[in-house]
Amino acid sequence: MAEEKDISDELLGRWLAGELTDDERIEFEQSEAFQSYQVIAEYSEQLEVGSFDTDAAYERLKEKRNAPPKAKIIGMPRSRFLAVAASILVLIGVGSLFFLGDSEVENTTVSVSKGERKNVTLPDNSTVALNANSSIVYNKGTWKEKRNVKLDGEAHFTVKKGKRFKVTTKHGTVEVLGTQFNVLDRNDRTEVICYTGKVRVTDSKGKSTILTKGMAARMNKGSLTDDWEPEIKDKPDWQLGYSSFNNVPLQDVVDELEAQYDITVNVNIDISARLYRGFFPHDNLDSALALIFGPMQLKYTKQSDAMVVVE
Amino acid sequence: MKEQEENNVCAEETYRGLFTQLAKPLRNYLIYRGSEEGQADDLVQDAFIKLWENCGKVIPSKAKSYLYTIASNAFKNEMAHLKVRLKFVNANPKANTSIETPEFKMEEEEFKVRLEAAIADLPETQREVFLMNRIDKMTYNEIAEALGVSVKAIEKRMGKALKTLRSKIKELK
Numbered sequence: 117m118a119e120e121k122d123i124s125d126e127l128l129g130r131w132l133a134g135e136l137t138d139d140e141r142i143e144f145e146q147s148e149a150f151q152s153y154q155v156i157a158e159y160s161e162q163l164e165v166g167s168f169d170t171d172a173a174y175e176r177l178k179e180k181r182n183a184p185p186k187a188k189i190i191g192m193p194r195s196r197f198l199a200v201a202a203s204i205l206v207l208i209g210v211g212s213l214f215f216l217g218d219s220e221v222e223n224t225t226v227s228v229s230k231g232e233r234k235n236v237t238l239p240d241n242s243t244v245a246l247n248a249n250s251s252i253v254y255n256k257g258t259w260k261e262k263r264n265v266k267l268d269g270e271a272h273f274t275v276k277k278g279k280r281f282k283v284t285t286k287h288g289t290v291e292v293l294g295t296q297f298n299v300l301d302r303n304d305r306t307e308v309i310c311y312t313g314k315v316r317v318t319d320s321k322g323k324s325t326i327l328t329k330g331m332a333a334r335m336n337k338g339s340l341t342d343d344w345e346p347e348i349k350d351k352p353d354w355q356l357g358y359s360s361f362n363n364v365p366l367q368d369v370v371d372e373l374e375a376q377y378d379i380t381v382n383v384n385i386d387i388s389a390r391l392y393r394g395f396f397p398h399d400n401l402d403s404a405l406a407l408i409f410g411p412m413q414l415k416y417t418k419q420s421d422a423m424v425v426v427e
Numbered sequence: 428m429k430e431q432e433e434n435n436v437c438a439e440e441t442y443r444g445l446f447t448q449l450a451k452p453l454r455n456y457l458i459y460r461g462s463e464e465g466q467a468d469d470l471v472q473d474a475f476i477k478l479w480e481n482c483g484k485v486i487p488s489k490a491k492s493y494l495y496t497i498a499s500n501a502f503k504n505e506m507a508h509l510k511v512r513l514k515f516v517n518a519n520p521k522a523n524t525s526i527e528t529p530e531f532k533m534e535e536e537e538f539k540v541r542l543e544a545a546i547a548d549l550p551e552t553q554r555e556v557f558l559m560n561r562i563d564k565m566t567y568n569e570i571a572e573a574l575g576v577s578v579k580a581i582e583k584r585m586g587k588a589l590k591t592l593r594s595k596i597k598e599l600k
Contacts, residue, residue: 122590129583153593177446
């Protein structure tokens with residue numbers, strides 16, 4: 117068989133994708149090989165591999181996500197354990213055997229270090245999006261009876277309908293039936309925003325308030341305050357790529373900056389009385405520094421990628 | 428700020444959307460490379476679990492190449508590389524159909540057998556690209572994106588694959 121002057125690989129590839137110019141195509145169609153390529157194209161399009169059930173596979177995937185082998189399973193440190201146990205006694209009485217349970221009941225702890233984020237799927241497929249430098253503790257064994265999560269830091273919860281779902285922090289509790297909400301508990305400040313459904317927030321003195329969609333509550337040192345009316349979007353700010361603050365101690369802002377960028381910020385002056393209002397983005401350290409320290413009229417020096425000095 | 432809203436794949440809808448769209452072609456891709464089906468299922472699941480764990484670091488437009496890279500690397504570390512086994516959608520051939528081109532003259536059934544054998548024999552880089560296009564109907568753009576190579580490279584590999592197939596089918600006489 118006489119081998120005609122061969123079409124280039126690239127041209128042949130473009131032919132199959134229907135991307136030849138008319139001239140190129142007409143010339144190619146006159147070659148002897150054209151018809152061979154055409155039957156190959158036609159028949160290869162009728163090929164298939166084994167079938168695949170996407171929905172079933174997704175269900176299996178969710179199961180696997182629920183039992184992440186990489187989640188560290190550790191007991192709570194003793195001192196922390198006592199502190200939590202004590203606060204829960206005050207807050208919710210003796211019902212909370214989950215946290216008080218003897219040491220055989222292993223809690224699952226998921227921790228996120230600075231500069232990281234993590235999604236956690238709980239045994240009932242409720243999900244928790246954990247912000248940087250935050251952790252949750254829950255118990256798979258007792259989950260069916262009690263949907264209790266202890267939170268340190270900040271997280272966005274999407275809760276499946278079901279029994280009462282409770283989030284406990286150092287300063288108070290948040291209880292829900294099936295909803296989406298964000299809880300932040302850093303330093304002395306606790307903030308809860310409700311995105312859908314209804315949640316009840318109880319402070320360490322037993323005072324409580326009910327939030328519905330688009331409502332927010334703040335506690336200072338474990339006491340509910342009523343001075344906070346943030347602008348609420350459909351997700352927490354941190355999931356939209358920035359952190360925002362409404363008259364928040366500057367130290368909290370600095371801590372958040374350290375958590376998001378995994379850097380060290382040395383503040384050489386007393387900022388304990390200063391309050392900040394504003395925001396910073398999570399993807400640009402230079403602009404974050406300018407947006408925080410600029411309005412506060414503080415000088416800062418970036419000594420390296422991981423170290424900032426403020427004076 | 429708004430444009431950053433979708434800057435990761437942590438939202439369940441986003442993540443599920445990626446699975447619905449990419450799980451099957453990703454599984455097929457592994458099979459084209461020589462993975463056994465059950466193994467391909469597992470590798471796809473593992474890749475998506477990795478994606479979930481790192482959801483905050485992956486922007487949606489990079490999720491596809493992320494998944495293909497993870498799955499591909501994981502597959503390289505596994506042992507079994509099989510010959511690709513394919514079948515034709517339309518398994519019942521029209522009676523006595525034959526292929527008639529200046530170069531090929533044979534029964535349809537025979538042509539199909541040869542085509543399958545020739546595809547199985549293609550070098551891996553050609554086979555994966557060829558089948559991603561023919562079976563999963565991915566455009567060259569989509570393939571290039573998934574594999575992290577240029578569209579030009581895909582065009583060439585497709586052309587090479589066609590040439591290899593044509594000569595294999597001829598020579599298998």
